[in-house]
Amino acid sequence: xxxxxxxxxxxSILMVIAPHADHLTLWVSSLCGILLLWRAxxxxxxxxxxxxxxxxxxxFAGTGGIAVxxxxxxxxxxxxTLLMLLATLKLMExxxxxxxxxxxxxxxxxxITNFFYSQSIPTALYMLATLFVxxxxxxxxxxxxxxxxxxxRVAAILLLQAIPLTLILFxxxxxxxxxxxxxxxxxxxxxxxxxxxxxxxxxxLILSEAVAFRVSYKDKPPLREQMYWRGPVMWDFDGHxxxxxxxxxxxxxxxxTERSQTIDYTVTLEPHNKTWxxxxxxPDMISLPATLSYDFRLYGKKPVNARVRYEARSNLGxxxxxxxxxxxxxxxxxxxxxxxxxxxxxxxEWKAGYTNDAAIVQAALSFFNRxxxxxxxxxxxxxxxxIDDFLFETKQGFCEHYASAFVFLMRAxxxxxxxxxxxxxxxxxxxxxxxxxxxSDAHAWAEVWLNGQGWVRVDPTGVIAPARIQSGLxxxxxxxxxxxxxxxxxxxxxxxxxxxxxxxANQWNQWVLGYDNERQFAFLTRLGMESxxxxxxxxxxxxxxxxxxxxxxxxxxxxxxxRNKTDKVQAAWLKLCKRMAKAGLPRAAxxxxxxxxxxxxxxxxxxxxxxxxxxxxxSALRYGKIRDEQAQREFLQxxxxxxx
Amino acid sequence: MLAxxxxxxxxxxxxxxxxxxxxxxxxxxxIYIIPTRQGFALAFVLVLMLLGDINYxxxxxxxxxxxxxxxxxxxxxxxxxxxxxxxxxxxHAEPVFATESARFVFHFHNNSRLDRYQINLHDMQGHSTVFxxxxxxxxxxxxxxxxxxxxxxxxxxxALYTHFPLGLxxxxxxxxxxxRCLVYPRPLSHAALPKGSTPDGAGxxxxxxxxxxxxxxxxxxxxxxxxxxWKVLAREQGLKVKxxxxxxxxxxxxxxSAATDRSDEExxxxxxxxxxxxxxxxxxxxxxxxDGELPANLGAAHRDECLRRIALFNLPQQNDPLPLVGExxxxxxx
Numbered sequence: 001x002x003x004x005x006x007x008x009x010x011x012s013i014l015m016v017i018a019p020h021a022d023h024l025t026l027w028v029s030s031l032c033g034i035l036l037l038w039r040a041x042x043x044x045x046x047x048x049x050x051x052x053x054x055x056x057x058x059x060f061a062g063t064g065g066i067a068v069x070x071x072x073x074x075x076x077x078x079x080x081t082l083l084m085l086l087a088t089l090k091l092m093e094x095x096x097x098x099x100x101x102x103x104x105x106x107x108x109x110x111x112i113t114n115f116f117y118s119q120s121i122p123t124a125l126y127m128l129a130t131l132f133v134x135x136x137x138x139x140x141x142x143x144x145x146x147x148x149x150x151x152x153r154v155a156a157i158l159l160l161q162a163i164p165l166t167l168i169l170f171x172x173x174x175x176x177x178x179x180x181x182x183x184x185x186x187x188x189x190x191x192x193x194x195x196x197x198x199x200x201x202x203x204x205l206i207l208s209e210a211v212a213f214r215v216s217y218k219d220k221p222p223l224r225e226q227m228y229w230r231g232p233v234m235w236d237f238d239g240h241x242x243x244x245x246x247x248x249x250x251x252x253x254x255x256x257t258e259r260s261q262t263i264d265y266t267v268t269l270e271p272h273n274k275t276w277x278x279x280x281x282x283p284d285m286i287s288l289p290a291t292l293s294y295d296f297r298l299y300g301k302k303p304v305n306a307r308v309r310y311e312a313r314s315n316l317g318x319x320x321x322x323x324x325x326x327x328x329x330x331x332x333x334x335x336x337x338x339x340x341x342x343x344x345x346x347x348x349e350w351k352a353g354y355t356n357d358a359a360i361v362q363a364a365l366s367f368f369n370r371x372x373x374x375x376x377x378x379x380x381x382x383x384x385x386x387i388d389d390f391l392f393e394t395k396q397g398f399c400e401h402y403a404s405a406f407v408f409l410m411r412a413x414x415x416x417x418x419x420x421x422x423x424x425x426x427x428x429x430x431x432x433x434x435x436x437x438x439x440s441d442a443h444a445w446a447e448v449w450l451n452g453q454g455w456v457r458v459d460p461t462g463v464i465a466p467a468r469i470q471s472g473l474x475x476x477x478x479x480x481x482x483x484x485x486x487x488x489x490x491x492x493x494x495x496x497x498x499x500x501x502x503x504x505a506n507q508w509n510q511w512v513l514g515y516d517n518e519r520q521f522a523f524l525t526r527l528g529m530e531s532x533x534x535x536x537x538x539x540x541x542x543x544x545x546x547x548x549x550x551x552x553x554x555x556x557x558x559x560x561x562x563r564n565k566t567d568k569v570q571a572a573w574l575k576l577c578k579r580m581a582k583a584g585l586p587r588a589a590x591x592x593x594x595x596x597x598x599x600x601x602x603x604x605x606x607x608x609x610x611x612x613x614x615x616x617x618x619s620a621l622r623y624g625k626i627r628d629e630q631a632q633r634e635f636l637q638x639x640x641x642x643x644x
Numbered sequence: 645m646l647a648x649x650x651x652x653x654x655x656x657x658x659x660x661x662x663x664x665x666x667x668x669x670x671x672x673x674x675i676y677i678i679p680t681r682q683g684f685a686l687a688f689v690l691v692l693m694l695l696g697d698i699n700y701x702x703x704x705x706x707x708x709x710x711x712x713x714x715x716x717x718x719x720x721x722x723x724x725x726x727x728x729x730x731x732x733x734x735x736h737a738e739p740v741f742a743t744e745s746a747r748f749v750f751h752f753h754n755n756s757r758l759d760r761y762q763i764n765l766h767d768m769q770g771h772s773t774v775f776x777x778x779x780x781x782x783x784x785x786x787x788x789x790x791x792x793x794x795x796x797x798x799x800x801x802x803a804l805y806t807h808f809p810l811g812l813x814x815x816x817x818x819x820x821x822x823x824r825c826l827v828y829p830r831p832l833s834h835a836a837l838p839k840g841s842t843p844d845g846a847g848x849x850x851x852x853x854x855x856x857x858x859x860x861x862x863x864x865x866x867x868x869x870x871x872x873x874w875k876v877l878a879r880e881q882g883l884k885v886k887x888x889x890x891x892x893x894x895x896x897x898x899x900x901s902a903a904t905d906r907s908d909e910e911x912x913x914x915x916x917x918x919x920x921x922x923x924x925x926x927x928x929x930x931x932x933x934x935d936g937e938l939p940a941n942l943g944a945a946h947r948d949e950c951l952r953r954i955a956l957f958n959l960p961q962q963n964d965p966l967p968l969v970g971e972x973x974x975x976x977x978x
Contacts, residue, residue, distance in 0.1 A: 101682055101811070105689050108712060112693055112705050119704040127708060135715065135810075142811040143762040145776065150759060154809050158722070162714035169710040176698050306701045513703040545717075553721050560729040560756040 008137030260317035332416035347412030432503030895940035
């Protein structure tokens with residue numbers, strides 16, 4: 001095993017495990033790093049590879065360590081970690097060509113595991129770079145004495161030739177809707193809204209710039225203050241956290257009346273590993289199989305664990321559940337009596353003071369408005385009577401605090417109310433003409449049930465920080481240092497760059513990552529393929545690949561037959577001889593180039609000099625030892641400029 | 645099973661192939677290609693990857709899997725191209741003594757602007773050598789085959805193969821030049837010359853053995869190039885060798901019947917030693933074998949002719965085409 005080859009394999013393994021560094025357990029990353037360094041040192045110093053028993057020891061210790069820190073040896077995360085450790089250890093016992101080959105195949109396999117975590121454009125580019133390095137190493141394995149430059153050239157050619165072929169395959173390879181077998185629990189990462197809301201849970205989410213979903217509106221987008229995307233609805237409060245709770249009436253259908261302001265839009269939802277789907281209040285139609293719950297949430301059958309795209313229609317004006325069942329009203333009035341006595345006291349005063357529920361709502365909102373409440377991302381910690389502390393002491397909170405306190409007050413004042421979580425607003429991308437809704441747009445608001453009006457949205461945050469609703473987070477928070485960078489107000493050029501990038505990423509998501517059997521069907525139909533069946537796709541694919549490979553073969557093999565420059569030199573010279581023959585000076589069979597030139601020179605003194613020059617150059621190029629491309633080119637130029 | 649298939653394939657591939665003459669160009673009709681074991685292993689890995697892609701819905705995984713598959717397909721063309729249009733010519737194999745290695749020489753010409761890498765040349769017994777041929781270049785490749793017994797050693801059919809660039813495909817071709825290498829018996833390490841053959845005895849030391857031109861004779865393989873009568877050849881009177889003689893004197897006869905060993909082979913081994921010693925001591929010597937004799941003479945050509953007679957003594961007559969030097973390879977015979 002040559003040193004250079006070992007370095008190549010080291011680099012390959014390093015490149016495939018590097019992207020995993022941030023989600024591997026720290027000690028595994030360190031162990032892999034140390035092993036790689038050790039291997040590099042051994043290779044550099046030319047020392048022997050470690051003994052077999054030592055490797056066995058490390059292998060067992062490592063596997064044991066992984067089993068202990070993960071509490072299992074099964075599952076995706078553990079599998080990836082083990083694979084990484086084994087690949088690194090395999091490098092330590094590099095003896096035969098077969099070992100090297102195993103490492104190359106392992107490296108290729110590890111590239112794929114990285115896609116569990118990211119499939120972005122940078123990841124794709126990094127994959128190409130890694131593949132290039134691996135291929136160059138791979139070639140070295142089968143051509144030991146090929147110098148680096150031609151090796152890289154061959155690797156690049158292979159890769160470049162494979163790219164258009166891959167495009168054909170990618171478009172036409174019949175897609176099967178996975179999964180083929182049950183996936184382990186940890187198969188998908190989840191980020192985004194949770195089905196539990198406690199003080200601090202949303203403000204943590206706000207710190208994430210991750211995209212929750214993207215929306216493109218068919219016609220005019222609605223006003224910002226109408227962009228309420230409904231997520232989990234919280235009914236139950238235990239004094240600290242809100243949860244959706246459960247009801248026996250969960251299959252009750254909602255009733256909407258007086259629908260108006262129809263709006264159509266398309267949502268591309270990032271995977272969040274939960275069943276719910278997001279729609280503007282209140283949804284009317286959706287292109288996916290989904291259910292509209294009794295509290296107006298949309299949810300699918302299975303968790304969204306891959307990016308999903310759906311079209312939906314909503315009515316921004318509506319009246320919802322004018323008649324609500326008693327069970328639900330009772331649920332919407334539940335308050336833990338043990339906590340927050342002052343808040344309950346205040347609510348009792350309102351209840352006594354006002355005759356109708358709408359007035360109580362107004363009273364609560366003006367309470368928030370007048371009592372010097374602040375909207376902040378970093379609220380002080382609250383005690384066990386969190387709502388009392390918030391309402392009467394700290395008076396600093398985030399939307400979740402306001403929604404929570406408001407609903408508590410309503411319930412205590414005997415107004416049915418519930419907390420709704422979701423997203424509000426979004427950033428408009430004028431390059432791609434769509435809205436980006438990020439995790440930092442997460443929001444919580446309230447709904448109260450008023451007799452004669454049904455469920456009505458009340459957003460207490462709007463009273464304290466109206467800017468949050470009308471123009472987004474950064475405008476509403478005074479100290480925005482805690483916000484993610486893009487949620488503050490970055491310079492315009494950076495914003496544009498970011499929007500451009502997101503538009504590109506969106507196309508990538510739609511066309512590359514979201515290319516499933518439906519997309520494939522739609523795309524192929526648009527390309528003009530009638531009745532898209534997998535047989536047809538397979539035939540087209542085979543034909544396309546065959547054609548392209550044939551074209552490549554033609555170009556590649558033509559190289560074998562092209563005449564080289566020396567032949568061209570001779571051909572040009574013979575052509576000149578023919579021209580001279582026409583001019584009445586044919587070359588005799590025995591005559592060498594110089595003799596012939598001398599004869600021409602005496603017969604036609606006016607071209608003596610150029611013809612002598614050409615003849616000298618010709619004999620040097622044809623019979624000399626040097627193969628000088630520059631000289632050949634010069635000769636060819638001169639000979640074509642020659643007048644006879 | 646696999647070996648059986650191999651033999652059957654070989655029989656099929658070579659059903660029309662006669663001996664190759666002169667320069668052979670490796671055309672697509674002569675190059676075969678199949679996946680290697682590693683190629684099949686990659687296919688297996690790719691299937692695993694594809695299952696993973698489907699199961700986890702990894703679009704980028706599809707991209708990687710397809711890229712690898714297509715690189716593998718293209719590597720087949722590269723493997724083919726690495727051998728295609730190479731020109732091969734068999735060279736002359738110098739005679740060797742038994743137990744040495746016969747050095748069969750092959751000249752590879754690459755008339756394309758494409759470097760050829762890692763081509764393996766091997767015979768059917770597994771002796772092999774690896775070489776590259778630069779673009780517009782030429783490589784002289786020597787295949788060493790151990791010579792075990794005296795007589796003609798044929799290279800037999802040889803095969804060329806390459807696994808370049810990714811080792812996924814085995815592209816190969818057969819070559820069957822009718823080249824052979826003369827193998828002299830291995831000389832005894834030590835054997836006294838026959839009686840009366842000491843410098844001051846029956847053998848006459850000749851110092852001017854090559855001086856007097858004595859006529860021409862037909863060329864025989866192994867004759868020294870300096871002795872070929874080039875002018876005669878230029879007059880198109882055939883390939884002749886100039887013979888020289890030295891003044892007649894006493895001669896040393898290396899006689900088969902004078903060798904006292906038991907077996908024929910040992911006798912021959914002794915005679916080889918005699919020839920080498922006599923030549924080294926510059927004695928005029930003649931060779932007498934049961935099937936004929938060579939008159940006494942001295943010089944490299946004479947020595948080679950003697951050794952040749954000894955090497956071929958009592959061997960079944962093979963088709964022994966005349967000129968066996970360089971490109972003048974024997975016409976293929978079936």
